[in-house]
Amino acid sequence: MTDISVTLGSKDRQKQSALAMISVFTLAILLSAVLLFSVQPMFTKLVLPLLGGSSNVWNTAMVFFQAVLLLGYIYAHVITKYLPLKAQIIIHMAVLGLGCFFLPLSIAQGWTPPDGGAQSLWLIGLFGISVGAPFFAISANAPLLQRWFSRVDHKDAQDPYFLYAASNAGSLLSLLLYPIVFEPALRVGEQTALWAVGYGLLMVIIVGAGITAFRNQATVTSQTTEQETSRGVVTINRRLFWIFLAFIPSSLMLGVTSHMTNNIASTPFLWVMPLALYLLTFVIAFAKNPPIGSKHLGYVAAFAIMASLFFGFYYKANVLLSIGVSLSAYFIISLACHSRLVEDRPNTSHLTEFYIWMSVGGVLGGMFNALLAPVVFNGIYEYLIVLILSYLVVLRVSKIESVSFSLKGKLLALTLGTAVIALVLTVIGQPAKVAIIAAGCAFFFGLRMLTQASPRVLVMDISLVFGLALLLPGLALPKLFQDRSFFSLLTVKAEASEYGTVHKFIHGDTVHNYQLQDDGLSTVPLAYYAADNSFDIGMQFARSLTPQGDLSVAMIGLGAGAMACYERPTDNWTYYEIDQAVVDMARNPKYFSYIQDCSYGSDIVTGDARLKIGDLAPKSQDYIVVDAFSSNSIPAHLVTREAFALYRSRLKDTGVVFFHTSNRMLDVDSLVIRLAEDAGLSARHFFKNDFDGEPYQDFQSTSSAVMIGTEAQMSALSNFDARWTVMTPSEDVALWSDDYSNVVATMRAKSRLKAEKAAREAAVTATQK
Structure with a gap:
């Protein structure tokens, strides 16, 4: 009887210990994420008076934060790979302590924006001097704490990726609370003071997580499962695939942000919506039991791409509808990418490396939109380019290789699809586009049949062709002038009128002036x-x-x-x-x-x-x-x-x-x-x-x-x-x-x-x- 009581008591203590263990790690990761993603809208709002409220302030800020996040992941990877656990804890607490010297957060003194170009580089420098140290310290917490947890004697230690869902849940909570609670209720000075208190509390919790990890280290064994062995093989192609899957959602996020802020207002309330959806896709994808798999998402994403091309670029009569469709499509595509990313995750020995390559993709997506595209393009084309690139992800994600359509079936589908689009265009007053769509579809499917390309789901092909056929003629319309800067997209068009030629100035998506x-x-x-x-x-x-x-x-x-x-x-x-x-x-x-x-x-x-x-x-x-x-x-x-x-x-x-x-x-x-x-x-x-x-x-x-x-x-x-x-x-x-x-x-x-x-x-x- 005594033996049974002792055994039961021992099991209860083990359960309590396991619960306490996972609670302290979850709390540390959750609070880290809350602080990490509240500093972004809060500090960017502080900078707005210096740069005119441009949406590129947020996009450039995103590039900075993504880059520092990458540095944090690299730091976590290095110290977990080459240092014992005790040294990791001491060093990380020192790094967190260094961040205290920059609290409460404020704009560095003596920084004045340039009147000409280089606003992006100036802004990145300002962020680095002002908030770089504490943000870097916190950015390493997610992979570092997961790696610490993977070394403890807990039943879930061999697959700690679910903690990343907790991290993103905290980030999402922070972003949702900021515009609803903190922004309306607290002044920025009060927000920064509260953030400093949270930073101090986080340091205490991480000390607890470090002590827990040190005291409960599991015995290292050489036994691995067949699944872990296959997941542990990390090739160059696999790393590139991770980067590509992370690049697409990151770039789409900034593209949707620019679309929204150019048409409503350049404020944190609207900035956080695409980022919140971005984080929500991580929460869903990294969950222990995701509600939907990447295969099914592949089907839906094909329609999402077409809808985004149509309502986001071609037919924008209703701004709210355009934004709603664009956000929905972006969410579906991002979820498909991140779900596929999670399915391809390696075992815990490559955990920190996995996050590094995932972060590299995010940084490249941000740099493409915020730094490269404004220099290379005179129009906002990066959103369109990445939407088309996401079509490649849909094909890969759907994993459908055996579906085959006869020539008759393809022609029938093509005819029916063209008829539907023709009806839609006729209803909205664009019957002239029908011939262009039909010619494009015929060329596309003819080429596919001649080259005997591997068949894919036909609706995906139709979505892409119809979307481009709708969009490209509009992009090809003559413009007297088009330019983009850090602040906006400028277009000048010439039109005929009863008073002769009139020039029309379009700032973003809105006509601002005319001249006869x-x-x-x-x-x-x-x-x-x-x-x-x-x-x-x-x-x-x-x-x-x-x-x-x-x-x-x-x-x-x-x-x-x-x-x-x-x-x-x-x-x-x-x-x-x-x-x-x-x-x-x-x-x-x-x-x-x-x-x-x-x-x-x-x-x-x-x-x-x-x-x-x-x-x-x-x-x-x-x-x-x-x-x-x-x-x-x-x-x-x-x-x-x-x-x-x-x-x-x-x-x-x-x-x-x-x-x-x-x-x-x-x-x-x-x-x-x-x-x-x-x-x-x-x-x-x-x-x-x-x-x-x-x-x-x-x-x-x-x-x-x-x-x-x-x-x-x-x-x-x-x-x-x-x-x-x-x-x-x-x-x-x-x-x-x-x-x-x-x-x-x-x-x-x-x-x-x-x-x-x-x-x-x-x-x-x-x-x-």
Whole structure:
């Protein structure tokens, strides 16, 4: 009886010991991941005021973090391979201790961004000096702790890869909590202080994990299973395959991020969505029992690629639909890649090496998008290229080699597929593409039959051919000019109109300006700057506030330069444009001649306005115009309390500030009105979307604007033009500052405004009936 009790007690103690062992390692890896992936959006947000809120700030940051992650994996590999466990623990605690000297996290002093090129290299250097040490120390934890766990006497020690799922679950939790909890509730200073506390707690837990590993080392045996032996053979081809499988999701992640931030807002809330999905694929793929295998994912991924090509590139009438489809396709493709990666994992003796090659693929994917593509391509083509490359992964992942189709079957499938696509194109008004698709499919399948290529699933072939047939003709459309920079994609197109040729400026995916090219019409401002629109009325009022009507104007944002047609010879205008590529385009009369034809030699200052406008003398400006919103994104650092304080310090006592607030996705109006309230000033709102009967109505743009000044000035503005009215800001939108913003609230507010407007229109329609 006593023996049975002792045995049972011993088993209970063993279970408790095993549970405690796995708990301390899981907790250490989980907290490491939370800290690792919270520092990315948090510190990148700190850098935004220096580089204008460009989505490339996030992409470049991702390259830095991926590179440091790789260095951490290499460090973990070296010390676990060449040092005994006790030495590993001591060295790693010293490395973690070194990171304490950089806490709390902050931007290194004395770093000013370059006005010309090399923003990416400058940003990488800033990240390295500011957060490199603590991030490096934490980045090594996932592979290092897994390797330590593989050496203990635990039943799961021989296959510790499931701990990587815990790591990515912690990363995912961090990314989801940041925009929902931490960003809206805590200022950046409070976030960095909390992060420092978490870092200290992590050091304590890792000491516990190290002691646990040291005390519970298993006896090393030479017995290996047949599966472990086959998994232990690591060849060059196998390493290259790991790199390729990691490259595809990493590159797609940054491609989707650029698409989203160029069309909504350049903020951590939107940056973390693709990264969160990326981490979720790791959680699913590295789980002990994944819910879906790579073979089945191969089927779904074929449709995902086609959907992404169609809705992500060709048919983008609905931005939210395009983003939703792009994110879904990216998730499916990434899950297929990572599932195949996990299936090909080696045994624990190569664990750290496996993570190194996986990280190499991630770094190469990031470098391709953030560093190489902007230099090599004049358009955003890397996303398309990697989507096509992912088709190769689908073929490999699906493992279907024995399916064979007769010539009749192929022709029948081709005919049916072409008919379906033709119907879709006809419905959306593109019947001319049918002939191109049919010719492409016939050529593709004809070539396959002539060469007797190994058969694959036919739907995959059709997906690729149809997708490219839809896309390539659009890419081949003539463009007068196309360029990309660190900040955006610029395109100029020429079109025919009833007034002759018109040039169209497209910033990202949004048309920002037009210019008629015929003599006598080239000095007519259009789009938002057309006569009787917000900018025109605002300029008239600003002139009415000065005795002679001469103005000193600080114009934030240049675009095509149409606002120059409002200059007078006795004015003093200074333009601020962060993107040198935009300046070069606006100054080239081959594309737009507004600057040449209208401006009176005004200064154009290249650089971020938050940094450059401080060079103006205090109380020197009559009028400050903030019109720097590219596509539908918001450079958040230009609409904060600190930014507005800078504007006011450069205004004369009689000066006013004009904000161009047009945006489809975010309630910028309420945001700007909150700035006025905080400063003890008044604001008036202007909106115009009806141009019937006006000259050049096809080339005018819906405009929303907010003017800020004293109450006396704003009352005079309403009397000057009754369309400038008092607007009550949304209760959802709070004041933004350099260490606080909440994009979710501005999106929610805009959604409610749209719903209320739709309800009012429906009520009017019902009344009329």
